[in-house]
Amino acid sequence: MRRDIFQAIADPTRRAIITLIALQAMTPNALAEHFDTTRQAVSKHLRILTQCELVKQEHRGREIFYQLEIDKMKEIDKWIEQFRKIWETSFNQLDDLLATIKKQKK
């Protein structure tokens, strides 16, 4: 199944995980201590975040640390900016149209 960033941030636990690992890479056990859920539940969230390519794993000895992919987070901002620009253009066109109509009515 295809995963994407919006699915990653749709869940409150996953958002909390993102916030935590944004500060420093963490192991699943260390993360689980911050939540009232089981270690398995945290692992499931980490798996989804990994599939969304929002986090990456780093093996240190026998432990796996999870860290945030900052660039992936920026993708969200990129399209929002495009969407905003589109509407800005249309609204400026509406400004011109309104000004033209007002002039004609005078």
Next chain:
Amino acid sequence: MNSTPLFDFSVDKENKTVYMVREFNAGLDLVWEAWTTAELLDKWWGPKPMVTKTKVMNFEVGGRRFFAMVSPEGHERWFIQKFTSISPKTNFKTYNTFADENENPELPGSDWDYNFSEQNGITKVSITIFNESRERMERMVEMGAIQGCAMQFENLDELLETLSQK
């Protein structure tokens, strides 16, 4: 309006909601007309160099606007706006979907809520867009990317024009 008009834009990523607020230097009657009549909508809705072509427009509850965004190359992307609620000169709501040229909707869509208010000859339009699915939010991304490209080409055109005048 001499100064830059107010334009607020924010996104609640988690709730798949977009908010926009824009002020226009015109009275409520005129702004309402510009948002609710096909003839006027087609003059401003399509962000350059795209143009909008409205094929069907029944501005009444249960009615719809069936329109296309047309690129300079003539590519058409069709949309349906179904009017779900109308309070004249105050608010209207639409359910928007992408569609094919035969008006078959591509579900899921998104809910748009438009509010209008006038103060001292300035009309404020506030829009809330709620996407019912992340797939739909992604489609908005896709469209944004396509139109973003089109706009870049327009900028290039302008640049080329400026350069050729030298």
